[in-house]
Structures are given as C-alpha cells and as structure tokens.
Amino acid sequence: MMWLLDALLVITMLGLAAGALLSRQTSRSVALFIAFGLVVSLAWARLAAPDVALAEAAIGAGLTGALLLSSLAERGEPLAPPAAVTRFSLWMLPSLMVAGLLMGWAFAAALAGRGAQTALHGHIEQHMPDSGVDHPVTAVLLNFRAYDTLLELAVLLTAALAIMALGPARQGHSARSTVLRGLASWLLPALMVTGVYLLWVGAKAPGGAFQAGAVLAAAGILLRLTGVRGAGLPSGRRLNWILAAGVAVFVLAGIAMMGIGRGFLDYSPALAKALIVAIETTAMVSIAAALIVAFLGGRPSAGSDTSLSRSHAP
Amino acid sequence: MTDWMASALIGAGVAFFIAGSAGLLRFPDTLSRLHALTKADNVGLGLICAGLAVWQASLFEATKLLFIWLAMLAASATGSHLLARTVVEEPEGHGDSP
Numbered sequence: 580m581m582w583l584l585d586a587l588l589v590i591t592m593l594g595l596a597a598g599a600l601l602s603r604q605t606s607r608s609v610a611l612f613i614a615f616g617l618v619v620s621l622a623w624a625r626l627a628a629p630d631v632a633l634a635e636a637a638i639g640a641g642l643t644g645a646l647l648l649s650s651l652a653e654r655g656e657p658l659a660p661p662a663a664v665t666r667f668s669l670w671m672l673p674s675l676m677v678a679g680l681l682m683g684w685a686f687a688a689a690l691a692g693r694g695a696q697t698a699l700h701g702h703i704e705q706h707m708p709d710s711g712v713d714h715p716v717t718a719v720l721l722n723f724r725a726y727d728t729l730l731e732l733a734v735l736l737t738a739a740l741a742i743m744a745l746g747p748a749r750q751g752h753s754a755r756s757t758v759l760r761g762l763a764s765w766l767l768p769a770l771m772v773t774g775v776y777l778l779w780v781g782a783k784a785p786g787g788a789f790q791a792g793a794v795l796a797a798a799g800i801l802l803r804l805t806g807v808r809g810a811g812l813p814s815g816r817r818l819n820w821i822l823a824a825g826v827a828v829f830v831l832a833g834i835a836m837m838g839i840g841r842g843f844l845d846y847s848p849a850l851a852k853a854l855i856v857a858i859e860t861t862a863m864v865s866i867a868a869a870l871i872v873a874f875l876g877g878r879p880s881a882g883s884d885t886s887l888s889r890s891h892a893p
Numbered sequence: 894m895t896d897w898m899a900s901a902l903i904g905a906g907v908a909f910f911i912a913g914s915a916g917l918l919r920f921p922d923t924l925s926r927l928h929a930l931t932k933a934d935n936v937g938l939g940l941i942c943a944g945l946a947v948w949q950a951s952l953f954e955a956t957k958l959l960f961i962w963l964a965m966l967a968a969s970a971t972g973s974h975l976l977a978r979t980v981v982e983e984p985e986g987h988g989d990s991p
Contacts, residue, residue, distance in 0.1 A: 759971055
C-alpha cells in the first residue's frame, strides 16, 4: 500500500514544481515552491533519510521560503509576467533526449540495485566505534568525510561575505503586532532549546549542526519580524568572528591533528568525540548567523526598529 | 479496536482538511478563506494528531503529538491574524519588506 503514498508524493512533487515554474504570478510561484519543499521533505522521509528531510524542511522549505517572500515583498510583483515556456523550438529536442536518457538510466540503475547493501555499509559499521558518535550519518559528515563538510561551511561563509558586501541590511518593517510579540515571547526560547537539542541529539539520532543552525536562524528571523532590526546578531567585528568561527575551528582541528602526527582532519579515536562536539557547536552558530545575514540582505546594524512603519498595535 | 478508533479520527481529520480546502477554493474573498483555512485545518490537524496518538507506544510520544498540534495552533492563529490585518489595512497590496 505504500506505493500509493509514494505515487501520490511523486505526482504532487511534479505538479507543484510545474506550477511553481510555469505560474504567471511570482507570489504564486513562491507559495508553490514552499509547498514543494515540504513535499520533497516528505519524500526524503519516505527514503529513510531523516537527516536530509529535517534539513530540507528547515532550510529548503522554511528559510528559502522566507528569503523569497522577503524579496518579493521588497520588490513587489515584477511588472512583466515571468516568461513561461510558450514556444517549443527544435533546439530543445537533443537536450530533452539526453536528459530523458540519463534519467531513465539512473532510474533503471536504482531499481536494479535496490535492497542491496554496498560495501560502504560494512566499512562504516566497522569503523563506527572509532568515530566518536553513534549515528552513522553524523560519523560520515563530521569524521569520515569531514573535508566535504568543511568545504560546505566555507561555501556558506563565502555566501555570507558576498551578502554582507551588498551593503547595509534592508530596511524592513516590523509587524508591530501584539499577537506576534506574544507568540515570539514563548516561541523564541522554544526554538533555541530545540536548536541546541537537535545539535546534541545529532550524535545518536537524526540531527546535527545544519539542522540546528537552521532552527536558530528561524529564531533570528522571527526576532527580526517582531522589530529587532539586527535580528539578535551583533554588528561589526563581532559578527565577523561569529561567521568565521565555524570554518576556523574546523581548520584548526584539522591542523591540530597534523600537529600530533596524523593527517589533516584525521581524528584520533580518543579525541574524536570532543573534536566533533566543538566543531558542530561552532558550526551551528556560524550557520545560523550566515542564514540570518542572508535574510537581512546585508550587514546588520545594531538597535531596535523604532522609526519604521506601523506605529499602532491591534 | 485501536485501529478502528485511529482510522475514524484520522478520517474525520481528513474530512475537515477537505472542507478547509474547499473553502479556500470557493470562498469569495481573502478574509473568509482565512477563516475557513485556520479553523478547519487546525481542527483537522488536531483530529489527525489524536488518531496518531492512539497508535503511539507510550504516553510521552502521544504528548509530543499534542504539543505539535498546540504549536501549530499558535503559529497559524498568529499567521492568519497578520494576514487578515494586512488585507484589512492595505487592500491594494503591500510594499514593505519584512
């Protein structure tokens, strides 16, 4: 019976993606994109990848949706409707054929290999006791393939630097709503506790630094919406330290391992857990700061929002 | 017995969701659509959470589902309040960024 659910998920995903791409109104595209992110997260959960499902729901649907809505609100609907695919030209045929062949081949390979465990599973299980954590996904991300995660954090840092180079953060407006402040007054502490919990539980269950950072970034965005212009971030040099801390601690850990005679990022089993905890904690803070900077659209300035629109409250 | 109760609760929840979506599609203006969505969808979610809670192994897991419903209630109430306020006060559209 699960095939029915899977078929529904696939049809919904394709339908939402088509709707988001082909819709004439940008606001409709954004709304459908957010829904698409949610359905993709469900698909990841069906594929038994809860870590990716968590990250997709938090970052792909939640934060990207917030970014799109914020840009849409600032720029408004574009004057000309977005160009939909209206003409089918012959040049599209070869690329469509290649894409179709590739997808068919990948689909056939996945069907042929389903259920079989590769040698990779054996390798990971064999080395789990040395990795310092109990969850195989965290072990792979933070220990066996730590270099990849380091590069991901560097990409995020580069994106944050590029966004800060755009100038001061956008002039936002706060909702000035008593109801929103009431919600935020208990939701913000709950979000922070949830974020730290996701970080801590990542050692033995789905979770980890990226998911925790996304939840903390959501808390920062909520803070921005209630009127705190800096969204809880410090400005100036302290923000630079926070943004760089994730990559810095990661690189220092790798170099420290070289200092004791092992390779770069080759953790000794005795120190692995402590290193992973330190790296994940700083990575969570850096990721949250980078995502909040992305939402702000520039360098944040300190201070509360006191002079912008909406001076009344319901 | 548990299966019947859970299925009945989840079925009722789905019925409320269908009613809410019908309201979204058929009601004439934003405020009544918000009304249909907020009320019907949250009741539907509560019934689905109740149906899932019946299946849970421990009271702790069932309480987690209750908290999910309560958090969703608060979030959707606040969201629809803000949407309704925007609609009432700026019917020609919004121009500020959050």
